[in-house]
Every structure is written in structure tokens, then in C-alpha cells.
């Protein structure tokens with residue numbers, strides 16, 4: 001791929017950045033990707049859509065195996081605060097997790113192979129709803145995916161903490177198990193001056209929030225990794241009304257299923273205790289659950305060795321991250337790996353000022369073209 005073609009993928013990323021859409025609503029994004037794919041030489045391409053996702057197969061010249069590449073597509077419900085002149089045109093929605101970069105990189109690799117097929121088939125997966133409710137698991141079960149199921153599968157995630165020109169990964173667990181957490185509390189609303197006639201959910205929700213924070217510190221072995229974060233609490237309408245309902249929303253992260261089960265058991269007990277102690281009704285919804293991302297040991301080790309010597313990038317063996325990724329569902333069934341792509345920005349993922357260094361786009365495209373060419377038999 002020529003240098004100017006590689007850099008044109010930065011423009012593609014900028015376009016995608018302006019049209020972030022939430023999980024399973026990525027219709028404009030899908031349209032843009034399909035139009036881009038339609039402009040490529042079609043001789044070796046087969047394209048299928050599934051909901052807002054897309055599968056593109058590049059037929060191999062021999063086609064004994066299929067190697068896959070996955071990019072996720074959705075944005076986040078977040079108001080952008082970057083300095084970009086190509087910022088989001090969708091109020092309250094932003095590509096703050098780098099999926100715009102992931103798609104541009106996927107299209108760049110695909111463009112090369114649409115012009116230069118290799119022996120193996122290649123499958124490009126554009127997957128919706130990674131941020132929730134999760135597109136990987138249902139996509140895996142589709143007839144379209146089953147027919148083209150890859151023998152090996154790879155993917156990346158932008159890594160704000162790593163310099164451009166580096167990648168970071170590890171054999172084994174890379175990302176955590178996750179469970180969403182939604183707790184609804186129902187008491188009795190009332191006049192601010194008559195607290196004895198109401199059942200105040202501000203006090204109840206505050207107590208519960210504090211109790212939930214004792215689980216990791218007091219019930220989990222300090223040598224295990226676990227997080228329980230409450231990211232949103234919704235209570236009340238006005239300063240002089242005692243609110244009769246509250247909703248707490250959060251996420252649980254662990255590096256083992258046993259620890260996840262233990263935390264859920266403790267959440268259930270504490271919520272039950274709150275019901276009794278505060279004479280309210282409470283319900284728990286565990287939302288979307290993602291399984292951990294486990295990189296195949298042998299493939300990852302050999303990729304790391306190869307990338308360090310022939311891939312023109314510096315390879316860092318990193319620690320596990322407590323982020324979640326539904327790519328884990330693919331890797332449960334298909335050997336492969338995911339890696340962090342260094343994009344060097346002070347603002348982390350899900351931050352409204354996230355501005356990943358776009359020079360990482362051509363680096364990733366070049367790296368993966370070379371790797372897939374080396375692998376394709």
C-alpha cells in the first residue's frame with residue numbers, strides 16, 4: 001500500500017469520528033463502510049451484513065484456511081470536548097474509545113488485500129455494539145459467521161498509555177471479565193419537611209453505595225484483582241422533595257469467574273440487607289456480561305517475537321487490563337490475540353478529550369498487512 005493511500009485512511013477515520021453511533025444503531029457507519037468497500041476491486045470480495053455489522057471475505061488463491069481481523073464500530077454516550085475541527089456531529093455521542101481508528105485500520109488492511117489476495121481466505125469483521133449490549137456473542141452464532149468462521153482471529157485496541165510505534169500485549173489473559181450492574185431502589189417520596197412519612201432513597205442509595213465499596217476491600221483476596229465501580233446514580237427531582245426511588249449503575253471487573261461470582265453473591269446479600277434495613281424494594285439487573293479476553297499463548301508469543309524483529313514496532317509485554325472487550329467471546333472459540341496499539345494521549349479511553357495520535361493508523365495497517373502476508377499459507 002502506498003504511503004499516500006495509507007495516510008488517506010486518516011481522512012477515513014476523521015469522517016467516521018464525526019458520525020459516532022451507539023450499539024446496534026450504527027446505520028450511518030455501516031452505510032459509510034459499505035460504500036467504501038463497494039469502491040474496492042470486487043473480484044475477490046464477498047460481503048454480508050448482520051444487523052449493523054459487516055462481514056467481508058477476501059477469497060484466497062488457495063483458500064485452505066481463513067484468517068480473521070476484527071474492528072468494532074460503536075461510539076459512546078458522551079459529549080465531545082476535543083480540539084478537533086472534525087468533532088462529532090451527533091450531540092451527546094462520541095468515538096471516545098477509538099473505534100473510529102479501529103474501523104479505519106480495518107478498511108486499510110482490507111483495501112490492500114482486495115487488490116492483493118493471499119493464499120488463505122481473509123475475513124474482515126466489522127462488529128457493532130462492543131460498548132454494550134455486546135455484538136460479538138450474537139454475531140458468532142449467526143449462519144453468516146459460522147459459514148466463514150476463521151481459523152485464527154486478530155484484533156487491536158488503541159492504547160493511550162503507549163507511545164506511537166509501540167504495541168503492547170501478552171500471552172494469556174489481556175482483558176477482564178465484566179458485568180454491568182443496575183440496582184433499582186423503591187421507597188416512598190414525600191415533602192422535605194415530613195421525613196418521617198417518607199422513605200428517603202437518597203439516604204438508602206448512599207448507604208448502599210458505601211457498602212458496595214466494602215466488597216473488594218473486605219471480601220476479596222487482596223491477591224486477586226477486582227473492581228466495582230458505580231458510574232451513575234440517579235435520584236430525585238427537586239431540593240425540597242424526598243425522592244422515593246433511586247437507580248445505581250455500575251460495572252464489575254475481575255480476572256477470574258470465581259471472583260466475579262463471589263462479588264455478585266455479595267452484591268445480592270447487601271442489596272437484600274438494604275431492603276430489610278431500609279424497608280424498601282430493591283432489584284438487581286446484571287446487564288451485559290463479557291468474558292475475559294484470553295490471548296492464545298503460542299500465537300501471541302510468536303506474533304510478539306515477529307513484530308519486534310520484522311514488524312517495525314517496539315513490542316511491550318504488558319500486564320492485564322481491567323477493561324472489558326467482547327472480543328473475548330471470539331477468542332473463546334477461535335485461537336488468536338488482541339494487542340494495544342500505542343496512540344500516546346494524556347486522556348484515557350472514554351474521556352471527552354481523547355485525541356489519539358493518528359500516525360498510529362498507517363503503522364498498524366503496515367504491521368498487519370505484513371503479518372497476514374507472512375501467515376497466509
Ligand SMILES: CC(=O)N[C@@H](CCC[C@H](N)C(=O)O)C(=O)O
Pocket residue numbers: 097130131132157178179180250251252288290322323324325349350
Ligand atoms: C475497552 C473498553 O473500554 N471496553 C468497555 C467495554 C464495556 C463493558 C461493559 N459494557 C461494562 O461496562 O461492564 C469497558 O468499559 O471496559
